[in-house]
Amino acid sequence: MSDWWVHPASILILGGLLLRWVPARFKRAYLLLVPLLVFGRILGLTHGTFGQVQFLEWTLVFGRVDALSTVFGYIMSLMCLLGTLYGLHVRDDGQHLAAWTYVGGSLGAIYAGDLLTLFLFWELMALSSVFLIWCRRRPESLGAGFRYLLVHTAGGVALLAGIVLHGQATGGDLTFGAFDVKAPTLATYLIMTGFILNAAVPPLHAWLPDAYGEATFNGSVFLCAFTTKTAVYALCRGFAGMEILVPLGVIMALYGVVYAVLENDCRRLLAYHIISQVGYMVAGVGLGTELAINGACAHAFAHILYKGLLFMGCGAVLHMTGQSKFTELGGLYQKMPWTFLFTLLGGLSISAFPLFSGFVSKSMIVAAGFEEHKLWAGFLLMLASVGTFLHTGLKVPYFIWFGKNHCRPETWARAAEPPWNMNAAMAVASILCVFIGCYTPYLYQMLPYPVDYHPYTAYHVSETLQVLLFTAVGFFLLICKLEPEPTISLDMDWFYRMGGRAFRWLARQPVQLLDTCVGELYRVAGMVPLMRSARLAGRFDQSVIDGLVDGLAHSIRGLGQRLRAVQRGHVQQSLAVALGVAALFILLFLLFSSDPR
Amino acid sequence: MRLLRWIEFLRNRLRTVVWVCLVVLGLLVVVDALPGLVDKEHHAHTAPERWPAFWAVFGFVGCVALIVLSKWFGHAGIMQREDYYDE
Numbered sequence: 001m002s003d004w005w006v007h008p009a010s011i012l013i014l015g016g017l018l019l020r021w022v023p024a025r026f027k028r029a030y031l032l033l034v035p036l037l038v039f040g041r042i043l044g045l046t047h048g049t050f051g052q053v054q055f056l057e058w059t060l061v062f063g064r065v066d067a068l069s070t071v072f073g074y075i076m077s078l079m080c081l082l083g084t085l086y087g088l089h090v091r092d093d094g095q096h097l098a099a100w101t102y103v104g105g106s107l108g109a110i111y112a113g114d115l116l117t118l119f120l121f122w123e124l125m126a127l128s129s130v131f132l133i134w135c136r137r138r139p140e141s142l143g144a145g146f147r148y149l150l151v152h153t154a155g156g157v158a159l160l161a162g163i164v165l166h167g168q169a170t171g172g173d174l175t176f177g178a179f180d181v182k183a184p185t186l187a188t189y190l191i192m193t194g195f196i197l198n199a200a201v202p203p204l205h206a207w208l209p210d211a212y213g214e215a216t217f218n219g220s221v222f223l224c225a226f227t228t229k230t231a232v233y234a235l236c237r238g239f240a241g242m243e244i245l246v247p248l249g250v251i252m253a254l255y256g257v258v259y260a261v262l263e264n265d266c267r268r269l270l271a272y273h274i275i276s277q278v279g280y281m282v283a284g285v286g287l288g289t290e291l292a293i294n295g296a297c298a299h300a301f302a303h304i305l306y307k308g309l310l311f312m313g314c315g316a317v318l319h320m321t322g323q324s325k326f327t328e329l330g331g332l333y334q335k336m337p338w339t340f341l342f343t344l345l346g347g348l349s350i351s352a353f354p355l356f357s358g359f360v361s362k363s364m365i366v367a368a369g370f371e372e373h374k375l376w377a378g379f380l381l382m383l384a385s386v387g388t389f390l391h392t393g394l395k396v397p398y399f400i401w402f403g404k405n406h407c408r409p410e411t412w413a414r415a416a417e418p419p420w421n422m423n424a425a426m427a428v429a430s431i432l433c434v435f436i437g438c439y440t441p442y443l444y445q446m447l448p449y450p451v452d453y454h455p456y457t458a459y460h461v462s463e464t465l466q467v468l469l470f471t472a473v474g475f476f477l478l479i480c481k482l483e484p485e486p487t488i489s490l491d492m493d494w495f496y497r498m499g500g501r502a503f504r505w506l507a508r509q510p511v512q513l514l515d516t517c518v519g520e521l522y523r524v525a526g527m528v529p530l531m532r533s534a535r536l537a538g539r540f541d542q543s544v545i546d547g548l549v550d551g552l553a554h555s556i557r558g559l560g561q562r563l564r565a566v567q568r569g570h571v572q573q574s575l576a577v578a579l580g581v582a583a584l585f586i587l588l589f590l591l592f593s594s595d596p597r
Numbered sequence: 598m599r600l601l602r603w604i605e606f607l608r609n610r611l612r613t614v615v616w617v618c619l620v621v622l623g624l625l626v627v628v629d630a631l632p633g634l635v636d637k638e639h640h641a642h643t644a645p646e647r648w649p650a651f652w653a654v655f656g657f658v659g660c661v662a663l664i665v666l667s668k669w670f671g672h673a674g675i676m677q678r679e680d681y682y683d684e
Binding site: 257258259261262333334337338340341370375378382383386387390457458459460462463464465466467468469470471472473474475477478481482485486487488489490497501 | 600601604618621622625626628629634635636637639640641642643646650652653654655656657659660661663664665666667668670671674675676677678679681682684
């Protein structure tokens, strides 16, 4: 290490690892202390390049602190504090550890000065965040988590392939800076694919509503902030001015809005609105002007707060009632009025109402579109704002807290205001949303380029109020058409969910059939003749070889038997008899052959 | 529970609330049409934006179009029963 530099992510990850040894009575204080330390550390960072480590032939840079990374680092650590406060009462150390590691991954990616370090933290984010889904411990969560992981692994592979090709083209220089967007190579496109998958650009977006709708009530508060906005940061850094991102961003903005009309689950609806809102940022990156990049950063900043607030509101409903579907909710203003108020404030912020945060950030991107004479982009983004207010500002609050009461008796009995810490987190987020909307220098002074933009002109206020309030007219006139329906909407995840099923069918049916055929062929053509020849060899062995050997042994035994019959008594006895007989013969011979003379 | 009382207060006077909203909408359109108040010359990018109440019509028509087209799209096979992915 070239110098001693404490990485903000290391405080979080180490703090998370030590969590299980913290005594229960200090746990809440500790849970707040660690994100506060990280936030303090980020406030204390000075611009420059720190934490350089030599690894093989590359220099890894863990701490590139500049205007762009500072604004993202600031809001990420602030959101970590709010998210932790929101889930302060959750007695699941694993979940806190996963959330902090996830934020650590995000901070690591933001401060990374080279592509390898970026990749390392990029993957850390995917690996740790999946536990926020699994921690809900429903059978559905398991599948959703695996799908999330698989999609992000695919994105990670694209990113890594791009990094390798880029390193080859630059002769090993892996500095993470602006890519040549005027003459993009395959490496550039691969890296961009990795980034836009995390930014949930269609058609690579379906993981987002799938996962965020299935995560724990506080896990989604973390999830909604970090993955997509870290990707926006990476796009700002690497792909400012990449033309293709403008149409992609506009498509995103509208795509999310269309699916939000159909959605019955409030958290999935909010997830589709992340896609829509990140669409503005992606379009801003594509425009690439100073105003547009400032707009993308400002909107990411504001978005993290109001989307976090909205997920907190809907998460509180889920936590307190056990339900998140509009067809299971309604009329809750009597039970959860404060949650309603906070969610409404989040809804007004995302809808870019004057005096709320979205108004001062979103309009920068739309203005940049108009200034760049991309009128179609400007008008379509305005249309997406209509949809945003329609759903997040009107549909979500109306169908949860007002509208027809679909609550079952047990849901109604359970419903109540959430614990103090959840309310406190929502209150702080609400105050920040209003503060950013009212006092623009707070946000504008943090942006990477000097800001010469004034959102509060009579024309802009009049334009916004007309668009939004007449959207409300449309909503109340067509409210019967918006009545929630107990359905799910098929999205791009259909391809890999059904594709997986098709693969399983393929494995079960044709592949297994082929396997059976090959097995049968092997049996008929291989095993059967082999068995037959073995049987023949066995028979030959038994009858010929064994016969020969057995016959020989049999003959020897027979001969032995016979010899045994011939042979009897002791050898000495036989010898004595033989000698006796021989002596007798000799005596007789001498007797009869002697001369009688 | 003062907040709850406020919500109940407004709900019990829904007619008045609706009338106030309609008046606000009307005022918004009137104000937009006054060149002295809303400077369109310097801010509008296209000719239609200079028309009075252009953005009001844009908001309303956009909202209706989004609802109608999205629901049509949804009912064309995208919206499925909840156990669609169950085996």
